[in-house]
Amino acid sequence: MDIITLSMGSGGKSSSDFVEDMILKNIGNDILNNLTDSAYIHIDGETAYTTDSFVVQPEFFPGGNIGDLAVYGTCNDLAVSGAKPLYLSLSLVIPEGYQIDTLGVIISSIGKASKDIGVQVVCGDTKVVERESLKGIIINTSGIGRVVKKLNDYKKIKIGDAVIFTSDIARHGMAILLARGDLKFNGNIQSDSCHLYNIFDKIGYKGIEFARDATRGGVAAVLNEIAAKCHLGFLLKEKYIVIKKDVKYLCEMLGFDPFSVANEGVAVMIVSKEHAEEILHLLKQCDEGENASIVGEVVEKKGVALNTLYGGTRNVDIPAGILLPRIC
């Protein structure tokens, strides 16, 4: 049997076999292996809880696939909330006829990514739907983490705080766009999909006032939302914002604003001025933070302004309309 069949999601014998052979062999652990209706876990105190469904097409792209993307994406939501990721749920919706080998690669990537971060997939669900009703696989991961320091309180943000992008921007969106193959040329842009908990752990949270990951809508969406919520503004300096050359050229050629293009491995950190340089130093020691940069500061004037390379100042607006490509 080399393709997924409806019976594998039906709750009968094929379902059990599928769970044993595909899921437990790749990502089994002491909790998941019990296959109870709910996983029993032990948690104490302040907890972070998040969910994300992943529908990215294509499912494989330079730098990752929908499997590790799902694990990283959900764990990053926990990490930027100031929590250590502990437990994940994994729910698959698969079209009938899907290649089992392909699914095997995805599930094994989920296993590897979970191991790298130190989280366990403890509960799951598999549904198989008629082939004509769904184009590709859909993966939902929810996640639970232990809060180390809450990083989502807008009131902590004050004028003079520094803004850090933990990596170069716009890589994931452009990588997906290229991988879709709709363009008439090729390229070699790697997604930045990676996990971010490491860098928070490395810094030890000292001086970090607030954090968000800049996924859909890019840094533009995130910064505008933060600015609106804290009733302050940001002044960014274009010269400090790292964008890889090929990403920049592709954005220019296609008319994308790199500030609105999605990332999967970039956190926006708002840090106290006196800790900014030290945090940057620590970030640069991590693989995930080697392109980190202090890109601007919190100012009184609302909105998001950018001092451009050419000496002018422009607003960085919240993206409106359809943000192509869909990236997670």
Added chain:
Amino acid sequence: MDIITLSMGSGGKSSSDFVEDMILKNIGNDILNNLTDSAYIHIDGETAYTTDSFVVQPEFFPGGNIGDLAVYGTCNDLAVSGAKPLYLSLSLVIPEGYQIDTLGVIISSIGKASKDIGVQVVCGDTKVVERESLKGIIINTSGIGRVVKKLNDYKKIKIGDAVIFTSDIARHGMAILLARGDLKFNGNIQSDSCHLYNIFDKIGYKGIEFARDATRGGVAAVLNEIAAKCHLGFLLKEKYIVIKKDVKYLCEMLGFDPFSVANEGVAVMIVSKEHAEEILHLLKQCDEGENASIVGEVVEKKGVALNTLYGGTRNVDIPAGILLPRIC
């Protein structure tokens, strides 16, 4: 704007408006309203964690819709694990062009079901995909509950324990089949979709050794799985198993075994013999348990056997192959 657009899932302004107008207005609460990357919740001690994706077609059926089904389904997984449902995540994958009014009814059902159970939806995600890549809406709910008494330890099951079905069986699967409209006749079978925490709370867990909800694969799948895991067997008496007349006739007419047809409001409870009658009495005082019945007992002989109405005995096998209709 009366249909869902791609931009509503893109992370920009339309996304924010969608979340405000559709989600927060219907199911907002003090935690969800913060719209942080992760919800901050407080949990102490033994916790149950579960996930389910719902892909049922049609999305509306007699007795419910995909929205309350998702809430009940996930909360029931917590309930049969012996946990009080506390928090839910809600992740929507919606095809572009979906009617906003229809979605409104679904989200409002989610709100009503959550309120009935006393759970809060605290985190969520919305993705919109191209209309040609997905037929209907997909809803994932994961859930967190506080463990009152663990009900998933196979070692607790002993010979002589009584088996209770908390309601009549096979209603949900048959309701969905009729609602699909593929048959050349109509009927009026209501799904049993409901929440089960109430009945556990009412009983107070005394005497309950083990519980499972009998969804995909019906009571046959659940009982066979339990029998295999506890290395014992079940002897059921057909005369005590409640199946509504119209459900029974439809199953017979179409060649379905009602034991393998899915339920959404039936728990299989394994209870100590001395508490069985008292538990049944308490169950029958609940709306969800008015058709509860002691249907058999745990025996040494492995597998699941049924004393039929006609005096014979047959095996109730684990369902193999495709179990139509897909029901959740």
